[in-house]
Amino acid sequence: MQSKQLSTNRMTPKKFLDQYSIMLITVLMIVIATILQGTTFLSLSNFVNIVRNNSVVGIIAFGMSLVIISGNIDLSVGAQMVLVASLTLDVVNRTGSAFLGVLTAFAFSCTLSLITGLIVTKGRVPSFIVTLGLQYIYRSILIYTLNGGGITTRNESYAMISSYNLFGWLPLQIVYFFVMAAVFFFLSKYTVLGRHIYAVGSNEKATRLSGIKTDRIKILAFILLGAAIAVAAVAESSRMGSINSTSSGTGYELNAIAMAVIGGVAMEGGKGKITNTMFGAFIFGLINNILTLVGVNTRLVNAFKGAIIIIAVLLQRKSRER
């Protein structure tokens, strides 16, 4: 018989560490970097750079977090983003309308994610396999269609979507990152769907037996990721003004998963917080930035990233087991 003592509502140091460890690590990294590099690091322009460089993958990471929390994974996000971006640029070029381009991005990306979700749930194929396959399919179709090259736009209003600086210093791309963070935070915490996503990832059987359409929940999580991918596709292609079929978006899926995991999203589902994924994205960007500033050979940056991912998960395991 289990009879653990009922704990009270008091905030214990352990609870505090559990909830805010990611933020503490972020702050710690900032403090250390400031001590080492002073104002070179601690400047507005540097921070704008850090966030901007990671905003596209960060936006995907929010959607990825929901999908992982629901008990699935999506390895096709990088290829899907480029595929969506290329169609978007094509529409912008043909119609001259940035608005129609954005509309296309959402419609196309959500449809692709709906298909992913349908294969995963109705076909009962593990999402790892489905999205691994889709990744190859998307990338291959893209390279074939664009003949291995890319697609470029000169549409100025489309370029402004990402590059316009609010107040003269805040690129809209960064605004999208924070808006998406807020939207996904709200969805995960204050909607029925969000709660059901956690429930499905935690115990699918029990959730189903509570009279909830679990397949529908899982598909909707994919579609929300699809929407995030659409935003990422527009942000990326409008900032660059072009998309390359072979080089764009490569490794985005793993980086997005890394941000979620550093932020404490559990691969087995049911656990994770959008706010922490946001800090995961910050940490990811900070590693890059600090190592560059300190003068570590850029070829070694990924080794540090890899180490941070493993250490982050180790720390979270430990704190959960205690």
Added chain:
Amino acid sequence: MAEYALKMSKIIKTYGGIPVLKEVDFAVKPGEIHALVGENGAGKTTLMNILGGVVLMDSGEVEVLGEKLSHLSPGIMQEKGVAFIHQELNVVNDLTVYENLFLGRELRTRLGTVDVKAMCREAERVFSGMQVDVDPKALVESLETSTKQIVEIARSLLLNAKIIIMDEPTTSLNQNEIDQVFSLMTNLARDHGVSIIFISHKLGEVVQFCDHYTVLRNGEKVSEGPLRPEDGTQVDQADIARMMVGQDVLSVEVYVARRLGEAVLDVNGLHINGHVRDVSFSLRGGEVLGITGLLGDGKEHLVRGLFGDIPIDSGSIVLNGKPCSPRHPAQGKGAGLGFLPSNRKENAIIKDLSIQSNITIVSLEDCCTAGHVLSGKLERGMADKAKQDFSIKIADFGNAITSLSGGNQQKVVLSKWLSMSPSVLLLSNPTQGVDVGAKNEIYAQIMKLAEQGVGVIITSGEAKEIIKICDRALVMYHGSVRGELDRDELTEENIMILSTGGELGKNDRSTAVCNPNS
């Protein structure tokens, strides 16, 4: 040769201060098929686990083939010739028969490679000794369940087993397969002098095939004796059922007589392939209907089918006058059904959600403000109501559900259905893994719900539970309803007789009225 192949004397075992075995004596002769029977929790499994070396006894003596054993462990017991064949078959489906037989101790050639030929030869030798025909090279996956069982028995013979423990070996077999396994058992006992300890709830089989019986009840041996007519026995199936149940007086009275309402649920000819056969019944508002039977007799599938968790193959369900054929639990819920599944941890607890979220999960839509935004206040209100109605002990709704005791967890997963005001509640094993005190509280809650007019269906393998709270019970056997008992006929004996496949004659239909114990 020793008089007894196995002699266990004065075996005592306690778990956390609660005695599970109280000075139990158990002896088996060579070449005997000995039935060990008793209700769930009577101590059969613990006794056999001690014999298998899996569980350490507190005190007592074990003698195997005349040799007193001071130390028991799975390895030693295997060496001494004790083999344990569990209810869940322990074969590797992806391997062949001979690979299974020699798993972990493969025969080798001089070069160190596995000697397939020698193993197949050995396997064939054992099978021919058992007078069965099994291809050693066949993939185990392709075999019938009974043949898989034969493979397991063959494996124990290869280990020179002298005592084979078979725990509920026939539950997953059909009649032909059962006959095959029993003829094999008889052959092993008669021709090879192997002793077989047969644990089963199917008393019909016990009386038909076994030489001797021992009945355990609440950790004590209450009776033993011969079963063969030629040994002058007079014990029959009903006698054993009575001995298993004993003269326990039911403790706290929770049943309340009440006026029943109109029929809320009508089930007609319900059929679920392989599990439920032609089940029909009707449930009235405020009625508590028990569905009992042994493990695997279809009661679980029946309620899961009603709720839409598994597909129904034929039959009709009418709920509140409207035809209803849920194909998903969401539809069952939508029609007004609530469902408490068995195996709480696996099927009911959402471990990463807080206590409050586990309560509100069923009717989360009702916790939203006009703009579809979840309201913590509304959620708290719903959880508070459940807490009060079910007197759940909760310090903080934000805590993990796993921080609660089993009884309180069960109350949480039961109370969550009240928010949707179900017209019928399906409760599968509602007091599983719950201690005695909490059990009575849950029974009282169920009574209260019934008094409010909710129709309740309870499935349970515990006869005592059914008797305690049900107005009426259906007893299932092999997927169909073997009999229906009204409250005044609800006795453990009647339930035991029906659930073991027996018949209630007009005369020996014992009623609770003339039963001095209730």
